[in-house]
Amino acid sequence: MIALLLRDLKLAFRAGGGFGLGLAFFLIVTVLVPLSVGPQTSLLALISPGILWLGALLANLLSLDRLLALDWEDGSLDLLATAPLPLEVALGIKAFAHWLTTGLPLVLAAPVLGVLLNLPTAGVSWVVISLLLGTPALSVIGTFGAALTVGLKRGGLLLSLLVLPLYVPTLIFGAEVSRRGAVGMDVTTPLLMLAGITAAAVALLPYASAAVLRVNLR
Amino acid sequence: MTLSVTDLAITRGGLPVLEGLSFALPAGQAMVVRGPNGIGKTTLLRTLAGLQPPLRGQISGNEDTIAYAGHADGIKPTLTVRENLSFWASVFGLKDITRALLAYDLGELSERAAGTLSAGQKRRLGLSRLLVTGRPIWVLDEPTVSLDKNAVEMFANAVHTHLAVGGAALIATHIDLGLEAELLDVTPFRAKPAPLDDFDGVFL
Known part of the structure; x- marks a missing residue:
């Protein structure tokens, strides 16, 4: 288990591993939005929680393509499926490694990049908390999508179309926590919903991913 | 630890490729799978490795005993x-x-x-x-592709050592490895094409 996690982390940080891809995309979004919207700080403060969430979500989506495709191409996925490690666990670990290399950097970068969007100070902690709670769900849902489309040539478009609707609940409640937090409203309800979505996704989706992957490996 | 297969039928892309296949591979023995391209050698090996379910028939002794090596490394x-x-x-x-x-x-x-x-x-x-x-059981699909003469010898030695300590090997290959191996020619087990009236019978 640990070996698979360490290998995935190592691969992500080595040349061509794709670490930083999501982060760079996130940076681009947050830099370009103020330029395109205009310099009205009040407007930016209003939309910044939503923009940060949308940017994080799209940055996540960008890296899903490589999540299982590389392992499928070089045959590692076949070998992993015949290894003693249950496929459910293997995919859970891969989702966790994806979160560590894509989701976590986004969470850490959000407060810094929030400055560019004039994010209200009261909202900073809620943006971080909501992203921290919500991004694991994005990774496991993304792993499920990647397992569904593994083996398809240029499966990226299909992957995005399949995964985006599944991302919607996380986006709605995550952005709602950030928005309410930024204006000082009570966040309990959306926060609990967000936590519930993440808990359910993390608990259930590895099984679904393993099931569809077994079908795809035939 | 014997790998045994009885009345196995396997499919590729939903179509049966081999049927009625039975054999046993006891410990300490090697078996070489032969047959023309497209007959279903790879599909057979993948089925034995547990990567896909068989259409019919039983496989026993393949639970957590098989090390599979396919075309990709x-x-x-x-x-x-x-x-x-x-x-x-x-x-x-x-x-x-x-x-x-x-x-x-x-x-x-x-x-x-x-x-x-x-x-x-x-x-x-x-x-x-x-x-x-x-x-204990190695299931190998064309293991000697792109190996030179020396490396084929290394491979043959490795298989030999493995058999000597009670392992077994099922190898799909077309070259002579210099091993004492049983030959399994799968050509006679090619699946018969489904009768044609199954195809559009219901529409007629």
Whole structure:
């Protein structure tokens, strides 16, 4: 288990591993939005929680393509499926490694990049908390999508179309926590919903991913 | 630890390719699978490895005993030879990779990134993975592709040692490995095409 996690982390940080891809995309979004919207700080403060969430979500989506495709191409996925490690666990670990290399950097970068969007100070902690709670769900849902489309040539478009609707609940409640937090409203309800979505996704989706992957490996 | 197959039928892409196949592979023996291209050798090996379910028939003795090596070696180009091997060793719960490095003469290459190896060297790395799985039954699909004469000998030696300690090997190959192996020609087991009136009978 640990070996698979360490290998995935190592691969992500080595040349061509794709670490930083999501982060760079996130940076681009947050830099370009103020330029395109205009310099009205009040407007930016209003939309910044939503923009940060949308940017994080799209940055996540960008890296899903490589999540299982590389392992499928070089045959590692076949070998992993015949290894003693249950496929459910293997995919859970891969989702966790994806979160560590894509989701976590986004969470850490959000407060810094929030400055560019004039994010209200009261909202900073809620943006971080909501992203921290919500991004694991994005990774496991993304792993499920990647397992569904593994083996398809240029499966990226299909992957995005399949995964985006599944991302919607996380986006709605995550952005709602950030928005309410930024204006000082009570966040309990959306926060609990967000936590519930993440808990359910993390608990259930590895099984679904393993099931569809077994079908795809035939 | 005998791998036995009774009345096996297997499919590729939903179509039956082989049917009525039965054989047993006891410990200490090697078996060579032969047959023309497209007959279903790879599909047979993948079914035995548990990567796809059989259409009919029973397979016994393949639970957690099979080390499968297919056309692709599962090598990560940015990891070194040693890192690649150690990863697979720890997935299979083993630590020692020196025996595997020695058997395929990979010692000098061990710190090189696997992406810089030649095709034959990659294949040797892929085959050395079998030695770190600790599993008794090797199921190998065209293992000698891109190997030179020397490396084929290394491979034959590795299989020989494996058989001597009570392992077994099922190998799809067309070259002579110099092993005492039973021959399994799958050509007679080619699945008969489904009768035509099954195809559009309901519409007529």
